[in-house]
Amino acid sequence: MHVVWLFLYPIVALVVGVLFLGLSRKVMARMHWRYGPPILQPVIDIIRLFSQRSASHGRLFDLGIVLSLAGSLIIVLFLPFGDVAPLSGSGGLLVILYMMLLGPLGIALSAGESANPNASIGISRKLMLAIGYELPLLLVLLAFMSRYNTISIVEVVRLQRATGWSIASFPLVVSGVAYLLILPAILAIRPFELVQAPQEISSGPMVEYGGSYLALAKVQHALSMFIGISLSVNLLFGGASHPLIFLLKMLVILMLGLFVNAAFPRLRIEQAIRYLWRWPSLIGLVGLVLAVVIGR
Amino acid sequence: MDRNQLVKWLKAPAKMGHKYSLHAVYFCTGCGIIEVPPSITARWDAERFGVLPTATPRQANLFLITGYVSVKTLRAIIRTYEQMPEPKYTVGFGSCPINGGMYWDSYNTIKHLDRYIPIDGWIAGCMPRPEAIFVAVTHLWTLIDKDMADGYKRYRKHYAAYRANQEKVLRGLDWPPLFPVEEQ
């Protein structure tokens, strides 16, 4: 069963991620009072993209996108999905934090090779945004690690099953609030959609991607959305004992994210960093201090 | 609309994919572009047909030229068209790209766009309303279905002639030929 899940789980994540993408397009359309595309529209897009002849800018252009998608596929294996967590025993939260690097790094290398300044601007924004939300995120994750005194995410989920959701327990609720405040930045939705910003920098790192490259990049985007939401369910909302309940929780968080996405305009990168380093970081810091003081 | 017919999807996935995922580059050359925002936003909602604006030609397969084409713009149009990945479809919007329209005797506009790049369909009118874009899209579906939207194939086949026309009006191009041109 273990081996089956090893291969099945990334596929499930992929399917769920792509469906979430379609769902979010539909829901956004309904919020705009539009009819909206069918939920399977991303699948149609991907089929179309794979049948196009795309332009390649060199070997690193190909390898970077492969690295990015492969990296995202294996982080999924580290995240508990209900009771399923095939590789969770190989390093815990620290490894997840580092593996989350591979996706953006692959895209960054590949887009850098495409020799388009729009792509470079997009990547520099992406990296700056990343250091913007990593600062509060690290405070939050460290609060969890010190509270539960473990670096294993499976352990975090197991302990929550005994003591209740961490967002409902006292010192961690502060960190949980900080996490929810930076979640839009992690998912790269509005108001933090400044990396792609089609109207300013021609969709940033994606500017030279067409055909199969864009298809893979879309799949990677879907996966990174899955990863971001799944991490928050596992950390804040107690994971789940069954994959279906887990999916339901993920759906709720996705909807929350979509409301934010529909309501806010895009920030400039400086505004984004200033926001992320002000309130979420402050709350995250308070959360970490509380977790350390009370946790002893 | 045969978007939900699974059999067709299994038979020709690429063709169906192209039909229902037309990502468009809107080339905002003239007044025609004013009709595009209503068509992609809440009023007419092009996304329900799978038509979505993109920011770069690399991601697109539909090229919509909305308005008159000056000589200077033609250079950018050719460049953008050549950067789109195949298969790609082109639609001229309004009467100006068709025959020059009200600019038919201007010294600095192109009168027949299809001499320089292949056009798969025209939307006549000055201005056509947004609904006309949807009519054009449904018409393009039929063309794709019958393999008649073959502008990119024509471009490849007659590239030498197209290139000659382009060079004539632009007085030399500063990029290499897209396809090998045989010396004749």
Next chain:
Amino acid sequence: MTVELLLGVALGGALLTYVLGKISPGLRNAFALLNALALVVMISLLYGQSFERALPLGFLGLELSVRMNMLSWFFAVTILGIGLLSVIYSLVYMRNKERLDYYYATLLFINASMLGTVVAGDLLSFFVFWEMMSWSTYLLISLRGGSKAIFAGIKYIVMSLIGSLTMLVAIVSLYVSFDTLSITELAGHVQSTTMGQALFVLVLFSVTFVIINALWPFHTWLPDAHAEAVSPFSAILSAVLVRKGLYGLYLLMYAMLGFSMLGKLAWGALSYSNVLAWIGAITIVFAAFRALMQNDSKRILAWSTVGQGGYMVLGVSVATNLGMAGGTFHILNHCIYIALLFFVAGAIEYRTGGIRDLDSLGGLIKRMPVAFVGGLVGICGLIGVPLTNGFVSKWLIYKSLVLEGRPFLAFAAFLGTWGTILYGYKFIHNIFLGQLPDRFRDVKGIPFTMAVPIVILTVLIFLFGVLPGIPLSVVDQVGTYLGFESLNVSIWGIPSETGTLNVVNLLAALAVAGFIVWLVLRAIGRSVSVDQDDTYAAGAAIPSGKYHYTVGFYSPLYRIVGPYVRDFVDAFFLKIAGWTGSVCGVTRKIYTGFVGNYVMYIILFLAALIFVQIAWSPW
């Protein structure tokens, strides 16, 4: 095989290189290479041996001795290994430059003196070798000439001399109290000393080691020195010489004082290791943000050296077997990837005619693929991307910090890593990616002998990243020598009850996933190769070779953090130096050197005395 012979070969080789250089340059190069190679072979034969032997010559009635144990061996291997690669690299890099006899001789001499410091069995010979290392390094930093290089050298030697003097005071204090300088004997005596003296000695030694390890308040010499030295020597400086400070801390904290003494030196939360850890944490964050603002390829690497030193100190000061293993392993890893990166930066400099400015390079991946792979792997190691060596050591450090309940230190370490990602990507992007400028169209690839060290180090980064058990077994022996509990190391990582690390699993998963995705891309996707000029620019034909986004790569971030991360310490030191200079200037105006002036001073003084006597008659 004895340590005396090793030292003799090293020192004699340096001298002989100089002499041979006067006869023939080819002979000199061959001999330098052979000497470095022989030293590596000799040190690898010494693996696992442990002994201490008195040298036949004494000094002022003191016994001098050399010793070999796991700690010495570990540092000696890094010194000699990087020394060998650096000599290989120099063969082409330094060709057609002036004063090569001097260069090779000094390079080998520095290696020999560094080797001396790690095998010294008593504090006197340790001090002697330390001093030899200090001034010979000074000679080589300024080799390139020019006001910048000379200034960098002066900055280094002044700080280094201050360090040496404080160490000398500490050594004399120990000698006066215990009448011996042998490290093993001192370790026994020190346990009975008073707290006051222990603290005194500890602080004085620490100043020396913190200066040479370039931790935060004393980091200011390093960026200048590393950027201005020639690249093969920058690699040595950054990879091994700086880490002599950590060797000193190991010696001081664990080999001499031991845990019981360190544990006693605490007043509440304010303990020696806590202070050291916080210095490390400040160094990490400060250096990361400083590096972000640099525009010089070697200066970025120099600042990263400062920052990585902080990680090692964090690992060392946590003082669990996990943290210790992390810190020690990070020394080895840092030595590998920073040497690689300096070699790469040097190769770029060599091929582009001395360009180090990150704003004016670009697109070199098309011309120098080997340098690109080396640079990318080196940066990945520096960041600690999984499957490179840096990941394992950083993972160990983080984990020990989290489990020891030091989340704020862990936060600093993590944040430093994210800074590393930003400047690491800038390094890769601005040099290798983007458009190839017209003036670099004809740049050639790296010459063979320069590529050899780059390839070797690249392979090592992957090898130690995928099979960390190989170096970790040595690191573990260092830990057990210093009195830590042995780690349960297996070939692929570290199993333990609170979260295991298994790198081979990671590799297998990434390989399978990558293969599948690549297969999909190959099988379904079709693509045509296009030229670098064929990129989207809103339909315009782009200016070929002039279209690369590098200047102000992170400018919005600079605007936010810039005002807060100025190097106040450096400015402060420079101001002190300025004041000292002006005081000296004033003194020079008084002591003019003319006898007449001195006579005048005497007469004026006497006149003043007489005036005072007449006026108030105090005498």
